[in-house]
Amino acid sequence: xxxxxxxNFLSGNKLLVSYAMVGYPDFESSLxxxxxxxxxxxxxxxxxxxxxDPVADGSTIQVAHEKALENKIGFKEVLRAVELLRxxxxxxxxxxxxxxxxxxKIGLEKFVSSFKSAGADGFIVPDLxxxxxxxxxxxxxxxxxxxxxxxxxTSPERRxxxxxxRTGEFTYFxxxxxxxxxxxxxxxxxxxxxxxxxxxxxxxxxxxGFGISKREQAKLISSLADGIVVGSLFVKLSGKRDxxxxxxxxxxxxxxxxxxx
Amino acid sequence: xxxxLPDERGYFGDFGGRFVPETLMDALEKLDEEYKKAKNDPKFxxxxxxxxxxxxxxxxxxxFAERLSKYVGGxxxxxxxxxxxxxxxxxxxxxxxxxxxxxxxGKKRVIxxxxxxxxxxxxxxxxALFGLDCVVYMGEEDxxxxxxxxxxxxxxxxxxxxxxxxxxxxxxxxxxxxxxxVTNVETTHYIIxxxxxxxxxxxxxxxxxxxxxxxxxxxxxxxxxRLPDAIxxxxxxxxxxxxxxxxxxxxxxxxxxxxEAGGRGLESGQHAASxxxxxxxxxxxxxxxxxxxxxxxxxxxxxxxxxxxxPGVGPEHAWLKESGRAEYASATDEExxxxxxxLSKTEGIIPALESxxxxxxxxxxxxxxxxxxxVVINLSGRGDKDVRSVMEHLGWKFEI
Numbered sequence: 001x002x003x004x005x006x007x008n009f010l011s012g013n014k015l016l017v018s019y020a021m022v023g024y025p026d027f028e029s030s031l032x033x034x035x036x037x038x039x040x041x042x043x044x045x046x047x048x049x050x051x052x053d054p055v056a057d058g059s060t061i062q063v064a065h066e067k068a069l070e071n072k073i074g075f076k077e078v079l080r081a082v083e084l085l086r087x088x089x090x091x092x093x094x095x096x097x098x099x100x101x102x103x104x105k106i107g108l109e110k111f112v113s114s115f116k117s118a119g120a121d122g123f124i125v126p127d128l129x130x131x132x133x134x135x136x137x138x139x140x141x142x143x144x145x146x147x148x149x150x151x152x153x154t155s156p157e158r159r160x161x162x163x164x165x166r167t168g169e170f171t172y173f174x175x176x177x178x179x180x181x182x183x184x185x186x187x188x189x190x191x192x193x194x195x196x197x198x199x200x201x202x203x204x205x206x207x208x209g210f211g212i213s214k215r216e217q218a219k220l221i222s223s224l225a226d227g228i229v230v231g232s233l234f235v236k237l238s239g240k241r242d243x244x245x246x247x248x249x250x251x252x253x254x255x256x257x258x259x260x261x
Numbered sequence: 262x263x264x265x266l267p268d269e270r271g272y273f274g275d276f277g278g279r280f281v282p283e284t285l286m287d288a289l290e291k292l293d294e295e296y297k298k299a300k301n302d303p304k305f306x307x308x309x310x311x312x313x314x315x316x317x318x319x320x321x322x323x324x325f326a327e328r329l330s331k332y333v334g335g336x337x338x339x340x341x342x343x344x345x346x347x348x349x350x351x352x353x354x355x356x357x358x359x360x361x362x363x364x365x366x367g368k369k370r371v372i373x374x375x376x377x378x379x380x381x382x383x384x385x386x387x388x389a390l391f392g393l394d395c396v397v398y399m400g401e402e403d404x405x406x407x408x409x410x411x412x413x414x415x416x417x418x419x420x421x422x423x424x425x426x427x428x429x430x431x432x433x434x435x436x437x438x439x440x441x442x443v444t445n446v447e448t449t450h451y452i453i454x455x456x457x458x459x460x461x462x463x464x465x466x467x468x469x470x471x472x473x474x475x476x477x478x479x480x481x482x483x484x485x486x487r488l489p490d491a492i493x494x495x496x497x498x499x500x501x502x503x504x505x506x507x508x509x510x511x512x513x514x515x516x517x518x519x520x521e522a523g524g525r526g527l528e529s530g531q532h533a534a535s536x537x538x539x540x541x542x543x544x545x546x547x548x549x550x551x552x553x554x555x556x557x558x559x560x561x562x563x564x565x566x567x568x569x570x571x572p573g574v575g576p577e578h579a580w581l582k583e584s585g586r587a588e589y590a591s592a593t594d595e596e597x598x599x600x601x602x603x604l605s606k607t608e609g610i611i612p613a614l615e616s617x618x619x620x621x622x623x624x625x626x627x628x629x630x631x632x633x634x635x636v637v638i639n640l641s642g643r644g645d646k647d648v649r650s651v652m653e654h655l656g657w658k659f660e661i
Contacts, residue, residue, distance in 0.1 A: 052559040053432065053544060055439045056282045062426065074556045100280055101543045105557030127280050127543075131270065152284035154446060159286060177284050178444040 002121035002146050004093040005169040008043055009205050014257040015227030016041065016218075017207050018250065019097065020234050021048035021064035022081045023073030025241065030068075033238040033246060034085055038092050040250035043227065045085070046124065048235075049078045049098035056099075056126040058181030060232040064239065075106055079118045086119025095148065097124040103136065112139040122146030122168055130159075130166040137166060146170075153177050153187070153194055157201060164202030171206045172229060173198065175221070181232050183211035188220060195224045213249075218256030228257065264510045266577070271460020274583060276576035279459040281439075281546045288446045293461045295366050300468070305361065312357050313472065316390065317347045319354075321473075323480035323637070329607040335627035336490065336634030340610070341477050341505060343641045350613065350642030351473060351501045352383035356452055358469035360387035363450040370394040370449040374438040376403055376431035376497070377568035377615065378410025379642055380454030385419035387452075395419040398437045400430040403567045406650055428561040431497075431571045435545050455498025456575030459546030463503075463575050470504025477637060478508050490630050491516040493623040494639035495615045496589065497533065497569035499578045501641035510586060519578060520622040522564035523591035533562035535574045536582050536589045542573075549576045565594035565654070566614035566647070592618040600624070601644060601651060613642035614651070 008015060018037040022030050034045060050068035054061065082094055096115055103111045103125065115123070122145045128136065130149055140147040146168025151160055154177055163171060173195065175186050191208065198206055208221050209229025221228050230253060237245045266273045279289060299305040313319040322345065326338045343351040356373075363371055371393050375381030381397040388395035397419050404411050404423045414421050427433035435457075442451045456463045456470070481489055492509060494502035496519035506517045524532030532538065535550045542551040544559060552560045552572040564570040581587035592600070597614055600621030605611045612620055616639070623638045630636060644651075 051557075052427070053436050055436050055545075056443065058440075066427070069558060074558075101551075101553070101559070102557035104543050104548075105540070105553060105555070126282050127546075129279065129281065129283055129286050131286075132278055132280055150283045152282070152286075154284050154287045156287055159283070163283070174282075174284060177446055179440050 002093060002144065002169060004091060004121050005146055008093055009169065009226065014222040014260050015043040015207060016250070016253055016257060017044040017046060017209070017227055017229040018042035018234055019046035019048055019229065019231035020238050021050060021061070021068050022078045023050060023068035023071045024064040024235065025067060025239050026071055027073065027077060029241050030238060031081060031084060032243060033234065034081070035088070036243055036246050037234060037250060038089050040247045041254045042250060044093045044095060046095050046097045046229070046231070047078065047082060049096055049102065051099040051102055054099060056179055058179040058232060060236050061180050064235045079114055082115060082118040082120050093121040094119065095122045095124055096120050100125050100128045108136055108139055112143050112145065116143040116145055120145065122148055124148045124172060126150060130162050133166055140168065148172050150174055151198065153190060157197055160198050161201050164204055167204060170204055170226065171198070171202065173206050173208045173225065175208050175210045175212065178210065180210055182213040186211050186217060192224055215252045215256035218253045219260050222257045222260040264507065266580070267460060267464055273577045273580035276549050276579040277460055277463060278548050279546060280543050280548065281459045282443055284443045285446055289459055289461070296362060296461055296465055299362060299365060309358055309361060313354065317353050317357065318345065319472065320476045321345050323477055323484065325484070326608050329604065332607050333624050333627045335632065336630040336636045338623060338627050339481065339489070339635065339637045340640045341473060341637060343473060343501065343639060344610065344612065344643035348383050348386050349645065350379040350383065351470060351504060352380045352454060353386065354472055354504065355454065355466050355469040355500065356383040356387040359450065359452040359465065360391045360393060363393060364391060366450060368448060368450045370445065371452050372396045372398065372438050372441050372449055373452045373454060374398045374431065374434035375454065376434070376570055377566065378403065378407040378646060379568060381421070382410055382413050382417070384452050385414040385417035388419060389417045396422055396441065398422050398424055398434040398441070400428070400434045401425045402429040403431065406567050407646055410646055430567065432559065455500040456503045456577060457498040457545055457547060457573060463547065463577055466500050467503045467507055467577060470500050471507040473501065473504040473639065474506060474508035477505055481635070481637065485635055488512055488515050489635040489637045491518055491626055492637045492639065493518045493520060493619045493626060495520045495569060495618040495641060496536070496574060496578060497522065497571045497615065499575040501639050503575060503577055505639045506581070506587060517581065517587040518622065518626065519587055519589045520618045521589060521591045522566060522569035522618060523593040523596070524563040526593055527591060531563040532591065533564045533569050533571060534591045535572055536578060537591055544573055547576050549579045550574050565597055566618070568613070568615040569618065590622055592621050596621045598651065598654065610640070611644035611648065612640055613644045614647045616641045
């Protein structure tokens with residue numbers, strides 16, 4: 001288990017988990033994006049690793065996958081991004097997010113040990129459900145990394161138990177049945193019920209993601225969970241190289257989190 | 262050789278499984294449960310057979326291709342005439358079955374992906390027959406190649422969503438259908454069109470398509486009093502091949518030969534031969550063979566036939582290949598065109614470009630096997646949809 005992640009959750013604060021894509025709109029701008037996300041107060045960083053067929057992603061993040069691949073971003077480049085960020089920020093947890101095929105094809109052992117050496121703290125793999133995660137989970141454990149499982153509004157209690165048993169430091173709860181992308185409204189009541197069930201069967205931390213981009217959403221959702229994940233908004237701003245906008249967005253979301261009940 | 266696969270986890274040997282976002286896991290488990298019940302329910306199969314007989318027009322003939330056989334001068338060639346099904350291809354065997362499953366699950370909306378448009382048309386048809394809402398995802402490139410099928414689907418009451426992402430072909434249509442399913446999983450069933458996808462889809466589609474092989478077995482025994490030496494079928498995702506192969510898996514002496522799209526040649530890199538030139542990976546919910554880079558990025562494919570233009574293949578084919586039970590070969594675009602013209606001239610049957618890959622490979626095999634042999638070609642679809650693109654390809658101009 002990653003010490004950095006553990007420490008982070010021990011603070012008791014509601015956490016902001018921020019996602020951006022390596023190589024979008026270009027390698028240097030994405031590094032700058034990650035740096036600004038960290039320096040403006042993100043608690044955990046998800047490092048997006050591009051894949052040709054991102055089925056869990058909405059159009060904003062799909063474009064980032066496509067563009068990053070056009071920019072020739074692959075295994076080496078994402079490793080380098082993690083190394084650079086780690087050397088500059090020794091404390092912030094870095095979690096690599098990609099689909100299973102790149103991990104599988106590059107080789108689970110090589111993938112995990114390389115990212116371990118680069119300074120990553122774990123992985124999120126949206127198309128790898130607990131049933132298929134055994135081998136990657138074992139390698140992550142052996143290397144002291146977290147494999148974070150996703151839970152969904154359609155996960156019955158039985159599956160929430162299984163997810164809880166398999167996940168690393170925390171669970172990533174998907175807010176809606178759907179793909180990533182900003183949304184004006186979120187099904188809060190349903191989410192509240194689902195997270196109550198989760199809390200009953202699982203004592204691991206839980207953050208909620210998909211569809212969150214506004215201060216008010218941050219406030220409402222973090223009163224149910226231990227933190228929120230924001231991706232599409234940051235990817236969109238990063239794509240426009242709107243670095244002032246990024247800083248402002250992080251600050252607003254953090255304000256939302258700090259006023260949560 | 263066991264036909265008792267997949268196992269409980271959805272694996273055929275090392276292939277298959279269920280690699281999807283968590284949001285879909287509960288729906289797949291429920292589908293698996295419901296299908297297990299249906300599978301053991303004689304009433305379900307009776308209903309299924311009723312529609313295949315009365316609506317689809319089954320059984321389809323196993324026709325002795327006399328002039329083609331004569332032209333080839335080798336083994337006797339039989340054609341399993343799936344082109345004579347309602348809507349013109351084998352795809353409807355599966356869509357009628359899955360539409361009945363949809364009704365069993367109490368869902369009112371179906372979605373589908375389509376490449377050549379045959380599966381889209383077959384899904385729209387079944388949806389019209391059973392009163393289901395229907396959305397079909399089709400890549401922009403394919404919609405252009407098969408504009409007539411787009412109109413056909415609209416006529417049948419379906420909504421066609423043209424996918425302008427990625428390679429704009431079948432792979433991207435599947436991605437988009439999966440995104441729809443993740444969003445609407447509680448009300449919607451995804452009628453996947455081939456023996457691909459997460460468990461239990463490869464099993465369900467194979468079972469519905471295996472009617473092809475069951476009929477073929479009965480018919481060849483009636484006509485020839487023995488099983489064929491070889492069965493030849495084209496393989497994109499692999500549903501028509503799986504459908505005709507499956508009932509013969511335990512008949513070890515019958516060669517099962519799948520023909521992949523060789524495009525502009527295997528050496529050109531512009532093809533869709535995932536079993537011959539791909540490597541093991543995970544996409545669209547399954548572990549199987551894919552055309553991919555060394556770092557696991559899926560490659561774009563090429564085939565003259567939209568229905569074979571897919572970078573992966575069903576997991577049961579991967580297993581049949583690894584276990585050595587089936588053989589896989591390829592035919593190029595040019596060879597497929599040769600098969601297309603040959604069958605038209607010798608038998609008066611214009612085959613789908615997909616099936617034309619099997620036709621031309623079967624010609625070679627029939628010559629190798631020789632006079633005493635019997636070869637069955639699965640003629641998976643008719644070629645009306647391809648006439649226009651072949652005409653353009655051959656540069657034929659209408660002159661009076």
